[in-house]
Amino acid sequence: NYVSAIAIDASGNKWIGTYGGLAVFDGTNWAVYDTTSSGLPDNYVLAIAIDDLGNKWIGTYEGGLAKFDGTNWTVCNTTNSGLPSNDVRAIAIDNLSNKWIGTDGGLAKFDGINWVVYNTTNSGLPDNEVYAIAIDDLGNKWIGTYGGLAVFDGINWAVYNTTSSGLPDNYVRVIAIDDLGNKWIGTYRGGLAKFDGTNWAVYDTTSSGLP
Numbered sequence: 213n214y215v216s217a218i219a220i221d222a223s224g225n226k227w228i229g230t231y232g233g234l235a236v237f238d239g240t241n242w243a244v245y246d247t248t249s250s251g252l253p254d255n256y257v258l259a260i261a262i263d264d265l266g267n268k269w270i271g272t273y274e275g276g277l278a279k280f281d282g283t284n285w286t287v288c289n290t291t292n293s294g295l296p297s298n299d300v301r302a303i304a305i306d307n308l309s310n311k312w313i314g315t316d317g318g319l320a321k322f323d324g325i326n327w328v329v330y331n332t333t334n335s336g337l338p339d340n341e342v343y344a345i346a347i348d349d350l351g352n353k354w355i356g357t358y359g360g361l362a363v364f365d366g367i368n369w370a371v372y373n374t375t376s377s378g379l380p381d382n383y384v385r386v387i388a389i390d391d392l393g394n395k396w397i398g399t400y401r402g403g404l405a406k407f408d409g410t411n412w413a414v415y416d417t418t419s420s421g422l423p
Contacts, residue, residue, distance in 0.1 A: 217260045219261060224238070230255075232255055250285060253278055254272035257272055257273075258299075259271030272298070274298055277289070277293075296317035300315050302314030302342055303345070306347050306351060312345050312347070316340065335364075336362060338382075339360070342356070343384060343386070344385060352364065354387050354389070356386065356387050361384050374402075380403055
């Protein structure tokens, strides 16, 4: 019953990550993929993204990153790839089909062949624990970490935290971007923040109807 990720494919099927495996629901029928019945490397599914070809990219707690094309499974982990950690918390895919993968050991970019890892040592990432990734219409990557919110345009980094911005908490768990380009940022203890690029608004249990 612990549901940690949801993605919807082009056919409307719901792919649901749980702590007991991966489920797919077509509106009537259910199918389950777990370590016993499939090539899923770990039953704790934390992230799901679907690319333009319909491949499902699945992040797990201890098994690394899995790709499922509907028939075959491929697993990327710290042993056979450039993945910096097997604890994969977030996945986003840009318009060039690069996979951006958030782990507890930094952020990875995978173009299908090559891996690039960004961490606090070699980049402007404020913390190596990455929990959320969203990509805006300009291709900027918005990255939620344990130490604040980062934005990466491919060259430059900017960091928003409780000291430098209106972000209410540095532990960023989830990010979504609306049609107007507003960033909606869910934090661990500070509530929900909205950032329009200039101004911040915060919704919490005292200032809004957030429960």
